[in-house]
Amino acid sequence: MIALVAELPxxxxxxxxxxxxxxxIVAFAIVLIYVAIMAIRLGRIExxxxxxLALTEDDRLSGRGAGDGKERADGSQDVSNTPRESAPx
Amino acid sequence: MYGRGLRALSISTVVAxxxxxxxVFFYAPLEAEQGFLQKIFYLHVPLAIIALCGxxxxxxxAIGYLRTRDQRWDFRSYVVIHMxxxxxxxxxxTGSIWAKGSWGHWWVWSEPTLVSFLIxxxxxxxxxxxxxxxxxxxxxxxxxxxxxxxxxxFVPANFIAVRLATEFLHPRVLGSTSNLPGSMxxxxxxxxxxxxLLFVTLCKYELTxxxxxxxxxxxxxxxxxxxxxxxxxxxxxxxxxxxGTAKLGARVADGGAST
Numbered sequence: 186m187i188a189l190v191a192e193l194p195x196x197x198x199x200x201x202x203x204x205x206x207x208x209x210i211v212a213f214a215i216v217l218i219y220v221a222i223m224a225i226r227l228g229r230i231e232x233x234x235x236x237x238l239a240l241t242e243d244d245r246l247s248g249r250g251a252g253d254g255k256e257r258a259d260g261s262q263d264v265s266n267t268p269r270e271s272a273p274x
Numbered sequence: 275m276y277g278r279g280l281r282a283l284s285i286s287t288v289v290a291x292x293x294x295x296x297x298v299f300f301y302a303p304l305e306a307e308q309g310f311l312q313k314i315f316y317l318h319v320p321l322a323i324i325a326l327c328g329x330x331x332x333x334x335x336a337i338g339y340l341r342t343r344d345q346r347w348d349f350r351s352y353v354v355i356h357m358x359x360x361x362x363x364x365x366x367x368t369g370s371i372w373a374k375g376s377w378g379h380w381w382v383w384s385e386p387t388l389v390s391f392l393i394x395x396x397x398x399x400x401x402x403x404x405x406x407x408x409x410x411x412x413x414x415x416x417x418x419x420x421x422x423x424x425x426x427x428f429v430p431a432n433f434i435a436v437r438l439a440t441e442f443l444h445p446r447v448l449g450s451t452s453n454l455p456g457s458m459x460x461x462x463x464x465x466x467x468x469x470x471l472l473f474v475t476l477c478k479y480e481l482t483x484x485x486x487x488x489x490x491x492x493x494x495x496x497x498x499x500x501x502x503x504x505x506x507x508x509x510x511x512x513x514x515x516x517x518g519t520a521k522l523g524a525r526v527a528d529g530g531a532s533t
Contacts, residue, residue: 208372
């Protein structure tokens with residue numbers, strides 16, 4: 186990699202170099218900021234998914250032996266019998 | 275659903291961007307007049323073209339919504355316009371840097387291309403507040419679509435009007451690309467493809483992330499029962515029930531009988 190970089194011709198930066206670098210850095214910074222926002226959103230989705238998983242676990246534990254698969258008094262559905270793929274531990 | 279092909283698209287984008295940067299800095303010759311500063315051309319112009327095309331595509335998707343009332347079209351229109359706005363912001367900043375290096379000023383108000391692009395940017399900057407100001411999702415989608423169609427039609431009209439303007443200070447690109455030397459034209463086309471791929475990839479990421487979030491919200495409502503079902507969704511500029519979540523919502527409404 187270092188050898189490859191050494192083979193590349195030198196860039197004639199002069200005074201224009203800072204403007205060109207500035208323009209490309211700004212463009213990539215915007216993309217990076219966007220990717221960072223996406224990463225934050227992904228983290229939020231992961232957290233929400235964890236909460237939902239905990240909710241279904243609670244439902245499963247509380248609903249065991251008390252009418253599995255039936256609708257509960259508060260109107261919500263008991264999902265304890267709903268088949269789901271298990272994630273590797 | 276929206277995430278299909280995302281991996282291949284991401285890899286293609288990275289390869290294309292690296293190829294474009296290599297061509298820009300190590301293959302394309304220096305321009306006689308501007309020298310190294312002209313390298314901004316390979317970034318600024320593709321960004322501008324893609325942003326403007328994105329606005330037009332957003333308008334076309336909005337037509338799709340108005341014709342079919344399918345929320346997916348509104349969802350796509352929203353995401354494409356959102357992404358085009360980001361690209362337009364990058365265009366304005368890189369253009370301003372180029373202007374400073376080339377003309378000695380960050381902004382030239384007498385230049386029609388710059389001002390017209392700023393007008394288009396400011397016009398679309400009102401899109402999100404417009405959506406947010408309307409609470410009813412149906413009305414929000416309808417009004418936003420009408421806006422997207424009207425503004426989308428304004429973009430090419432504005433472009434033609436600027437072309438017809440008498441002052442031609444800004445470097446012309448479209449229509450004079452054939453005047454570029456072969457190596458410069460190739461570099462420009464590769465850059466255009468690379469930034470277009472980046473645009474499509476980011477749009478797909480946004481669509482996938484938003485769709486996943488909507489599905490999660492629908493699932494949460496389903497698991498939480500009636501109380502959460504009756505709670506109106508939080509006010510948002512984004513479409514409320516795009517692609518698939520409406521079906522999930524319907525299944526929730528009938529007590530999950532159809533599942």
